Amino acid sequence: MAAALQRGLQAEGFAVDLAHDGEEGLYAARQGDYDVVVLDIMLPRLSGYNVCKQLRAEENWVPILMLSAKDGEYDMADGLDLGADDYLTKPFSYVVLVARLRALMRRDAGRRPAVLVAGDLSLDPARRKVEREGNAVELTPREFALLEYLMRRRDEVVSKSEILEHVWDTFDTDPNVVEVYVGYLRRKIDAPFGRNALQTVRGAGYRLAGDGG
Amino acid sequence: MAAALQRGLQAEGFAVDLAHDGEEGLYAARQGDYDVVVLDIMLPRLSGYNVCKQLRAEENWVPILMLSAKDGEYDMADGLDLGADDYLTKPFSYVVLVARLRALMRRDAGRRPAVLVAGDLSLDPARRKVEREGNAVELTPREFALLEYLMRRRDEVVSKSEILEHVWDTFDTDPNVVEVYVGYLRRKIDAPFGRNALQTVRGAGYRLAGDGG
DNA sequence: CAGTCTTCTCAGCGTCGTCTCAGCGCCGGA
DNA sequence: TCCGGCGCTGAGACGACGCTGAGAAGACTG
Numbered sequence: 001m002a003a004a005l006q007r008g009l010q011a012e013g014f015a016v017d018l019a020h021d022g023e024e025g026l027y028a029a030r031q032g033d034y035d036v037v038v039l040d041i042m043l044p045r046l047s048g049y050n051v052c053k054q055l056r057a058e059e060n061w062v063p064i065l066m067l068s069a070k071d072g073e074y075d076m077a078d079g080l081d082l083g084a085d086d087y088l089t090k091p092f093s094y095v096v097l098v099a100r101l102r103a104l105m106r107r108d109a110g111r112r113p114a115v116l117v118a119g120d121l122s123l124d125p126a127r128r129k130v131e132r133e134g135n136a137v138e139l140t141p142r143e144f145a146l147l148e149y150l151m152r153r154r155d156e157v158v159s160k161s162e163i164l165e166h167v168w169d170t171f172d173t174d175p176n177v178v179e180v181y182v183g184y185l186r187r188k189i190d191a192p193f194g195r196n197a198l199q200t201v202r203g204a205g206y207r208l209a210g211d212g213g
Numbered sequence: 214m215a216a217a218l219q220r221g222l223q224a225e226g227f228a229v230d231l232a233h234d235g236e237e238g239l240y241a242a243r244q245g246d247y248d249v250v251v252l253d254i255m256l257p258r259l260s261g262y263n264v265c266k267q268l269r270a271e272e273n274w275v276p277i278l279m280l281s282a283k284d285g286e287y288d289m290a291d292g293l294d295l296g297a298d299d300y301l302t303k304p305f306s307y308v309v310l311v312a313r314l315r316a317l318m319r320r321d322a323g324r325r326p327a328v329l330v331a332g333d334l335s336l337d338p339a340r341r342k343v344e345r346e347g348n349a350v351e352l353t354p355r356e357f358a359l360l361e362y363l364m365r366r367r368d369e370v371v372s373k374s375e376i377l378e379h380v381w382d383t384f385d386t387d388p389n390v391v392e393v394y395v396g397y398l399r400r401k402i403d404a405p406f407g408r409n410a411l412q413t414v415r416g417a418g419y420r421l422a423g424d425g426g
Numbered sequence: 427c428a429g430t431c432t433t434c435t436c437a438g439c440g441t442c443g444t445c446t447c448a449g450c451g452c453c454g455g456a
Numbered sequence: 457t458c459c460g461g462c463g464c465t466g467a468g469a470c471g472a473c474g475c476t477g478a479g480a481a482g483a484c485t486g
Contacts, residue, residue: 084316085316086316103297103298141432142432142433143432156341157339157340157341174436176434176435176436176474176475177433177434177435179473180433180434180475180476181434182474183474183475183476200474200475202353202354202474203354203355203442203473204341204354204357207340353442353444354444355443356443386445387445387446387447389445389446390445390446392464393444393446393465394444395463396463396464396465413462413463413464415462416461
């Protein structure tokens with residue numbers, strides 16, 4: 001059934017990764033930046049319940065749609081209380097499944113506008129373009145990834161280890177590399193415009209000012 | 214039925230506002246900062262479909278759970294495509310309704326970590342920002358950690374050894390360092406505003422007044 | 427294969443935060 | 457009223473933190 005779903009969803013234009021048991025699925029959900037997870041309760045090795053529970057315990061809020069053969073209402077309630085965002089009982093209609101997936105993704109898309117903005121600083125992830133005061137700014141891939149991450153978390157203080165984990169995808173690298181790249185970014189998006197969007201919070205990390213500095 | 218739901222949800226601890234037709238509901242949803250909206254499709258004056266559509270058109274992303282007497286699957290798909298976050302068909306189980314409301318609210322809460330408040334003093338752990346009377350206050354990491362701990366235990370008397378254990382992560386340090394840092398904090402969040410939130414309880418420890426002093 | 431761009435390391439330096447210490451004042455008890 | 461202990465504070469030493477320029481190594485391009 002999973003393979004059939006994968007084919008159907010791919011035909012609709014979704015990019016689909018398939019995991020064959022709970023542990024594989026958990027691993028994939030941790031790694032990939034998915035728009036939505038479809039999770040069957042009956043899985044080998046690790047049940048869907050536990051995958052969901054584990055992800056939420058790790059503060060991973062990726063939207064989850066649970067599938068189950070059980071149809072008692074308390075099972076549904078349990079699934080939702082574990083942190084699933086929606087629940088479908090087998091046999092389910094394919095049309096409903098797709099509509100709910102779209103709803104889950106749109107919900108997230110509503111919160112994540114296509115172009116990230118902070119004052120007069122804007123970044124378009126799809127087009128890989130950054131502008132300040134309407135002027136295009138050229139960034140290297142690493143600089144771009146760093147700025148994108150900071151802009152997605154604008155106004156929050158982000159620690160160097162969080163940055164290393166999400167932008168460099170490592171955790172035991174010398175944090176100095178972050179300082180170096182923050183320096184590069186400042187010379188490109190702040191200094192030429194006399195601004196101060198990239199703020200240092202000594203002992204805590206960095207914050208990108210939501211108003212662009 | 215709406216009144217019955219209101220009583221039931223209030224019994225569960227929710228604060229519930231009730232609107233008797235679509236226009237009234239739309240007006241309320243625009244004004245209030247609701248955690249979630251329960252929306253019946255069949256409403257006098259303005260249908261639930263249109264309320265939902267209108268809210269989304271105004272970029273209002275409050276979570277919406279739709280209720281309907283219709284049970285064709287295409288209706289459900291339509292509702293979700295209009296921007297609702299979930300959909301329930303009458304007759305529905307009360308248990309399921311509550312579980313889904315909780316899921317919708319939890320989802321949103323996960324994205325917005327709590328802000329600690331004590332009177333006109335507020336501390337935002339994620340943004341690492343402290344404000345008094347609306348003025349931003351700059352704190353060093355140690356000062357911030359100390360204030361955060363005291364605010365999490367507002368109105369309690371906290372001993373110096375507890376503070377050392379949780380803020381300094383040691384137990385055999387000279388407690389004088391706590392006195393020093395309480396002094397620093399007072400100069401930043403109390404003295405400039407003529408307040409007294411950080412109270413000394415001689416022989417026992419310190420208490421942060423829940424009303425901000 | 428040369429030239430350029432990008433990434434990352436390293437060491438030096440200035441600044442800021444942390445903590446210690448000693449003296450003093452205040453509070454409560456006898 | 458005197459005394460002892462508790463808490464407060466200013467000064468200062470020390471260390472950690474973050475920034476920067478220089479440059480090496482690797483990747484990409486024509």
